[in-house]
Amino acid sequence: MTPDDGSFRVAFERVAAWIEDYYRSPGRYPVLSRSRPGELIAALPGEAPADGEPFDRIFADFERLIVPGITHWNHPRFFAYFAISAAQVTVLAEALAAALDVNAMLWRTSPAATELEDVTLGWLRIMLGLPDDFHGIVYDTASIGGFTALAAAREALGLDIRARGMAGRSDLPALRVYVTEHTHSHIEKGAIALGIGRENVVTVAVDDAFAMRPEALARAIDDDRAAGYRPMCAVATVGTTSTTSTDPVATIRELTRERGVWLHVDAAYGGPAAILPEFRWLLDGAHGADSIVVNPHKWLFVPVDLSVLYVRDPELLRRTFSLASDVLVTYESGVHNYMDYGLQLGRRFRALKLWFALRTYGVRGMQERLRNHIALAQELAGWIEAEPGWNVVAPHPLSVVCFRYEPSAVDGSGDALNLAIMDAVNATGEVFLSSTRLHDRLVLRIAIGNERTTRDDVRLAWDLLRREAAARTLAPPG
Numbered sequence: 001m002t003p004d005d006g007s008f009r010v011a012f013e014r015v016a017a018w019i020e021d022y023y024r025s026p027g028r029y030p031v032l033s034r035s036r037p038g039e040l041i042a043a044l045p046g047e048a049p050a051d052g053e054p055f056d057r058i059f060a061d062f063e064r065l066i067v068p069g070i071t072h073w074n075h076p077r078f079f080a081y082f083a084i085s086a087a088q089v090t091v092l093a094e095a096l097a098a099a100l101d102v103n104a105m106l107w108r109t110s111p112a113a114t115e116l117e118d119v120t121l122g123w124l125r126i127m128l129g130l131p132d133d134f135h136g137i138v139y140d141t142a143s144i145g146g147f148t149a150l151a152a153a154r155e156a157l158g159l160d161i162r163a164r165g166m167a168g169r170s171d172l173p174a175l176r177v178y179v180t181e182h183t184h185s186h187i188e189k190g191a192i193a194l195g196i197g198r199e200n201v202v203t204v205a206v207d208d209a210f211a212m213r214p215e216a217l218a219r220a221i222d223d224d225r226a227a228g229y230r231p232m233c234a235v236a237t238v239g240t241t242s243t244t245s246t247d248p249v250a251t252i253r254e255l256t257r258e259r260g261v262w263l264h265v266d267a268a269y270g271g272p273a274a275i276l277p278e279f280r281w282l283l284d285g286a287h288g289a290d291s292i293v294v295n296p297h298k299w300l301f302v303p304v305d306l307s308v309l310y311v312r313d314p315e316l317l318r319r320t321f322s323l324a325s326d327v328l329v330t331y332e333s334g335v336h337n338y339m340d341y342g343l344q345l346g347r348r349f350r351a352l353k354l355w356f357a358l359r360t361y362g363v364r365g366m367q368e369r370l371r372n373h374i375a376l377a378q379e380l381a382g383w384i385e386a387e388p389g390w391n392v393v394a395p396h397p398l399s400v401v402c403f404r405y406e407p408s409a410v411d412g413s414g415d416a417l418n419l420a421i422m423d424a425v426n427a428t429g430e431v432f433l434s435s436t437r438l439h440d441r442l443v444l445r446i447a448i449g450n451e452r453t454t455r456d457d458v459r460l461a462w463d464l465l466r467r468e469a470a471a472r473t474l475a476p477p478g
């Protein structure tokens with residue numbers, strides 16, 4: 001395929017037409033793929049083709065084999081996990097980034113990639129109301145941003161771990177990280193990867209609204225210090241994964257500062273809501289944090305993957321990670337070489353899609369979309385509360401509602417009943433929702449985050465839930 005014979009353009013236009021058609025009605029597909037385990041593997045050859053194949057054949061297989069194995073995150077009734085959607089213009093940005101095939105490891109390897117990252121993350125910082133002494137860096141995911149924050153927190157202890165490592169050191173106390181049962185698991189994974197160990201990830205109690213109890217955190221830190229541990233980092237979440245609860249970040253900041261403990265704020269999902277004046281408070285307490293993660297690929301209309309880590313002290317990140325080989329040494333001054341600020345050397349040109357999205361929607365366009373999602377979730381919560389036998393089981397300040405069917409006449413376990421209802425609803429192909437556990441009970445969860453989702457979509461999900469519940473409920477005796 002070359003530009004010279006026009007075949008590139010023909011193929012590109014075909015793909016453009018396919019995408020246009022897809023975007024016209026992603027709801028035509030079953031939202032949850034009906035593919036069975038191993039189905040695609042069985043359908044494809046075990047070895048790469050010896051000779052190149054024509055685009056037509058590849059594209060035909062894309063439509064025939066790949067699309068049926070897709071779960072459609074673009075479907076307006078994708079309500080599982082955290083529902084997402086990207087501004088369509090970002091597909092064009094991704095195509096351009098792929099065409100340029102930039103590796104933004106150094107400033108000089110594409111000055112525009114590095115500087116656009118600085119500009120767009122500056123815009124986003126202002127949108128979020130964060131102070132201007134935060135410096136943002138793009139990573140692929142919040143998991144990597146969280147890992148990077150933990151690594152910086154470890155470096156900040158001044159224990160010379162970068163040079164000497166951790167193993168076999170009698171001078172090194174066990175380092176401690178503080179979370180709650182609702183903190184996303186990437187923090188624990190980060191602690192595993194950094195040699196801190198799962199046993200040193202301390203679970204602090206939560207209150208009735210699933211938010212960290214600050215007095216329990218203070219006690220855990222003080223007890224640990226008295227017992228010879230080294231408290232390293234507390235993680236506060238703005239918008240937890242299960243229920244979107246928010247930890248009392250300001251109080252946590254105060255008590256961690258007094259105790260010399262790093263505060264990392266995981267605002268991967270909830271942070272974007274701070275672009276709304278009425279939700280600005282969500283990040284107020286985070287203004288004094290050492291690091292904050294926000295995921296534009298969750299709720300700011302940028303496609304996976306693009307996560308932002310804001311840090312107070314970017315120099316500390318450099319001290320943690322900078323390690324250039326002779327080949328990569330550069331001599332420009334006053335520039336950021338972002339390979340020095342994290343684990344990875346090679347970096348995609350991710351800022352381009354954020355720039356396209358922010359310029360296309362504007363702040364107001366993003367705000368309108370978030371407000372709409374939050375309003376739909378509130379309306380759904382109202383329907384659930386008003387329906388006999390159904391209960392909303394957690395506060396729902398943002399765009400997620402957790403609920404459970406709890407009729408009086410249940411034969412057997414309520415968990416099994418709710419699971420059966422969810423499975424039946426998902427099997428229709430019309431709707432995809434997921435579950436979580438609260439107080440050791442299975443709870444259904446609807447997350448609204450797709451810009452195509454309408455009130456009718458939410459209503460259809462609710463109607464299906466009620467239909468499947470009614471089909472499984474025993475008639476009351478007598």
Ligand SMILES: Cc1ncc(COP(=O)(O)O)c(C=O)c1O
Pocket residue numbers: 082140141142143144184186237239240241266268269295307
């Ligand atoms: C609160 C929270 N933090 C972090 C993550 C991890 O996000 P990522 O997939 O960007 O690593 C998630 C994922 O849903 C999340 O809900």
